[in-house]
Amino acid sequence: MLFQALAQQNLKREVALSATNFFAVAEMTAVTDCVVTLPRLIYRRLAHDPRLRILSAPVDRGTFPVEMAWHVRYRHDPAHRWLRGLVGQLIGELAASVRR
Incomplete structure (x- = not known):
């Protein structure tokens, strides 16, 4: 999607x-003349770094999936299900706060 949006411009x-x-990418970018595309949550944490200049992307980059993985033996484990639910809830709340 990014490549098509850039090509249109x-x-x-x-x-x-x-x-x-x-x-790691942010650190490498800070010491080179390269440009990096980062999620909003990450670049907000890096905005205080005087070596970096934060700019808006020239195109809509869309979104990317965030996924969890675990061994099949924990699929029905009550404690593991609780933890997965908690992590999912926290990620949802974090994503909602970033969109604001």
Whole structure:
């Protein structure tokens, strides 16, 4: 979706780096001339860093899924079900607060 939105505005995305941790990418960006696209929750935490400049994206980036995974043996475990429910509730509340 991002690539199509950029193409509609005659913009092109060149990926120079890929990482599995948002905060690691932010640190790498702070010491290079690269640009990074981060979720709002993450960049709000990084906004105080004077090495970074926060800008709005030129296109709507949409959303991405957040998922939980667990071993099948815990599927029906009461304590594990409670924990999954709690984590799901907290993520929902956090997502609602970020949208504000």
